[in-house]
Every structure is written in C-alpha cells, then in structure tokens.
Amino acid sequence: MPFLSKILIFPIKSLDGVEVTQASLLEGGAIAYDREFAIVNEQGKFVNGKRTEKVHALRSSFDLAARTVTLGVHNQSQFQTFHLDRERNALASWLSDYFGYTVTLQQNLYMGFPDDTEASGPTVISSATLETITSWFPGLSLEEIRHRVRANLEIDGVPPFWEDQLFGKLGQYVPFQIGDVAFLGSNPCQRCVVLTRNPWTGKRDSSFQKEFTIKRxxxxxxxxxxxxxxxxxxxxxxxxxxxxxxxxxxxxxDEIKILQSQAIHSAATDEGNTKLPG
Incomplete structure (x- = not known):
C-alpha cells in the first residue's frame, strides 16, 4: 500500500528545507509554512536558483515553532539567527549584503509563493524514483538528488515513477487521497537549471540535463x-x-489512494504552469 514517508517544507523559497512529521493545508492549497516567504529584488523579481547560483551556497535552518531562521554560507563557520516576523528588516539587510544588491522578504499566508499558481498544492514524488535517478548518476548521493528535486511529499511502498499515474491528459486532473486529504494531480513538473546544479555550491553539471532526459x-x-x-x-x-x-x-x-481512473476535466490546460518549485 502506498504511504506518505516524508514531508519537506521550504519556509523561504529557494533556501533549505525542513523535514516534519505532519503538516496542515492552507486555503490556497499549499502546505502551511511552505514557501511562505520569498526573497525579491528591487524590481520585484524572485531571487532564486534560476536567477543566481549564489542562492545554493546559502545554508539555512528553521525553527518553525519559534519562527526563526539561522543563516550562514557554505563552508563558513559564522551563522546568524533572525526572527522571521520581528527581525525581517535585519534579515533582509543580511541577505542584501550577501547578494550584493538590495533585496526584501515578501510573505504570503494564503498559499505561499509556488511557481505554479494554478496547481499550488504540494509536489509529489516516490522514494523509488529518487533512488532510481541516483543510480543514473554515479558519484551523486540520494540526499543530493533529493535536495536538487525539492519535492514536498515523498511516497514509499511503490515502484519508481508510480507518481506518473497522478496526472491525466492535458486539461484534466486525477483525484487521489493522502490520509483524509483529497488532492487533484495536475501535471509532471517541468524542471529548470536548479536540477542540474550541486545544491550546496551551485556548480552546474553540464551533462546532467542531457543524461537525465535520455534516461527519463x-x-x-x-x-x-x-x-x-x-x-x-x-x-x-x-x-x-x-x-x-x-x-x-x-x-x-498516511495511506495514498487513487480515487478513480477517470480524470476530472479542468478549465484550462496546464502547459503554461509546468514549473519547478524553487
């Protein structure tokens, strides 16, 4: 029986994740605290791995109950802790110094900052899929692949790519259930440069995308x-x-069940919204 084996939340978009044992759903469909904050530049654009590889070298750890984040830089020993609500300006100043230009921190308590605003729920992958992809790239660990993929929900007790059953034809949703929570599977996520980079240094593997595409x-x-x-x-x-x-x-x-084989028609196709959760 497929079951939920891992829940990962990314409180600040593009930074490190937090593993939790349970999580609630927001009105906008996202997991509470996931991508609650986003770093943006003066033009209002996201500062993420798609735009700058410097994001990858940022190390972050979160205390969700205390509402704090501790930040540092990869392979450096100095870390600083900020309260996400009371010290947001100081946090933005620290990040501005790191990036070398002014950034601010935006907050969205309705659905966070997903890349796909039409299918704004958590992203899903199976443990076997991650293990299989790891086998494609000798020298990369399962943990590194998991950090590159940045999925919210991991499913165990299933074969590789089992999650590819959770989307139907273009413009349709596949209903499924995790525990007592109903979901609609939308589409396989289109990946970007983030998947090709070392998640701790930002160094890009120039052959990764080609090799991944062939194997996929x-x-x-x-x-x-x-x-x-x-x-x-x-x-x-x-x-x-x-x-x-x-x-x-x-x-x-939580057990996972696909509720019916007949997909539910959606009002619009998803091709414009097949984006990476950054």
Missing amino acids: QQTLPNWAELSHFNHFFRLTVNTKVPPSETGKVLQIG
Missing part, C-alpha cells in the same frame, strides 16, 4: 500520459487542493 524517456512507465511530455526534462507531480481540504492535516504513514 527510456524509463517512462506505461501508465504515464504522453501528452504532457513534449520533452522529458520533467519530474514530480504538481497538485491542486480543493478548498474543502483547508486546515486538514497530513502525517507520515
């Missing part, structure tokens, strides 16, 4: 809906959470 096409399971794969640099499943699920709780060990 070769191992695509029969249950995957091909209409989404105009290319094969896609991984994890984006989801939508109905408003009725607001406040419900996910927890490790």
